[in-house]
Amino acid sequence: MVTLGVIVLFRLGQSLPAPHVTVRAPEDDPPLRWILDLLTGGGLSTLPVFAFGVLPCLVAPRLLRALIVLSPRLAALRAEGEAGARVLTRYRRRLTVVLGLAGAICVLGFRGQDVLDGRGAVAVACLTAGTALVLRLTEVITDRGFGDGVRILLLAQVLAVLPPEFLRLCERTGWTAIVVMAVVTLSITVITIVVAQGQRRVPVQYAKRMIGVRTYGGSPTYLPLRFPQANSPAVLAAALLSVPVLWPGVSRLGWLRDEGDPWRIAVYFVLVCLFAFIRAAASQDMDKVARDLVRVGGFVPGIRPGSPTADYLGYVNHRVIGFGAVCSGVVALIPALGLALLDASPRIPVAGVTLLVVLVFLVSVTLDTTRQIESLRRQRRYAPFLR
Known part of the structure; x- marks a missing residue:
């Protein structure tokens, strides 16, 4: 109920107009404006109270991570623990509000409104306060609801923008769009769940230890190796291939503008597989896992502790992430091929990756919510209710 209530309040804030803001009908409808509407829930077109949606909440953590790498003081804070x-x-919270303030000044200034007079200052303050309130709403979902607040609100605003585009597509193609979208949705959902739930279990044995008069350890267990799920490889590949959309004068790379071109699809598949493999390999440190096993007295049967264990785990992990990277490429191709059959690329240049992000978000949020509900169910005693 908390999660649903916050979503309703969030969408209400994205429909409530900000004071002293004149909304004009757009003269044209470029694809990049549609992408911005997707990231902000359509807020940049009408400038409601929650004009920027969860965009500042998405940018602030990544900007802070970049600052941690550049600032020794921030790096020392990260090393201090809790x-x-x-x-x-x-x-991070202050940076999110600052990004909202900077975005409000830039957007109102771009619209030709003076932000130094009384009306402009009120509009800037309202948009900045809306950013701070969205930040608080995401934290309420994370703390008292189900799932990650930023991801859930992002999914809510994306789903609010996509239905008009889908209806426009159905008007053009009829029942074909419904059939293709059903096949694409089912395929992506099944493959994503299989890859997310799958794991390679490496057997691990722990040495027996005497603590007081009791014996601990000695029981066999396993080390699960998974492929980390992420949308960033597909988004990065689509961003690289969308360069001709930003500079239409480039004639030699004109084939990259058509999402149905076979060469573009092939390059897109290779880039997604490559980026997914690099990201998964960089996020997992098998040397650290091997050191942790030595520290707690664990070992892989038949493999010597230390460097041989790290090499063996790295070999197995590379095979796992290699298979996962190929699956990521296949999942990224499914919406691209489906929308190419519907000829949706002239309207939406990154329609394939947009649909992919939405479906993967939906699946991941559903899986996280299911796990939390199952964990909560196990913590409660239902015997009085079953009698």
Whole structure:
């Protein structure tokens, strides 16, 4: 109920007009404006109270991570543990509000409104306060609801923008669009769940230890190796292939503008597989896993502890992430091929990756919610209710 209530309040804020803001009908409808509407829930077109949606909440953590790499003081805070994490959380919140303030000034200034007079200052303050309130709503979902607040609100605003585009597509193609979208949705959902739930179990044995008069360890277990799910490889590949859309004067790469071109699809598949493999390999450190096993007295049967264990785990992990990278490429191709059959690329240049992100978000949010509900169910005793 908390999650649903926050979503309703969020969509209400994206429909409530900000004061002293004149909304004009757009003279043209470029694809990049549609992408911005997707990221902000259509807020940049009408400038409601929640004009920027969860976009500042998405940008602030990534910008803070970049600043941590550049600033030794922030890096020291991250190394302090829980105390440093609380300080970084405060910095992230302040950075989110600052991004909302900067975005409000830039958007109103671009519309030709003076932000220094009384009306402009009120509009800037309202949009900035809306960003701060959206930040608080995401934290309420994370703390008291189900799932990650930013991801759930992002999914809500994306689903609010996509239906008009889907209806426009159905008007052009009829029942074909419904059949193709059903096949694409089912295929992506099945493959994503299989890859997300799948794991390679490496057997691990722990040495027996005597603590007091009791014996601990000695029981066999396993080390699960998974492929980390992410939408960033498909988004990055689509961004690289969308360069001709930004500079239409480039004639030699004109085939990249058509999402149905076979060469573009092939390059897109290779880039997604490559980026997915690099991201998964960089996010998992098998040397650290091997050191942790040595520290707690664990070992892989038949493999010597230390460097041989790290090499073996790295070999197995590379095979796992290689298969996962190919699956990511296949999943990224499914919506691209489906929308190419419907000829949706002239309207939406990144329609394939947009549909992919929406479906993967939906599946991941559903899986997270199901896990949390199952965990909550196990913590409660239902015997009185079953009698």
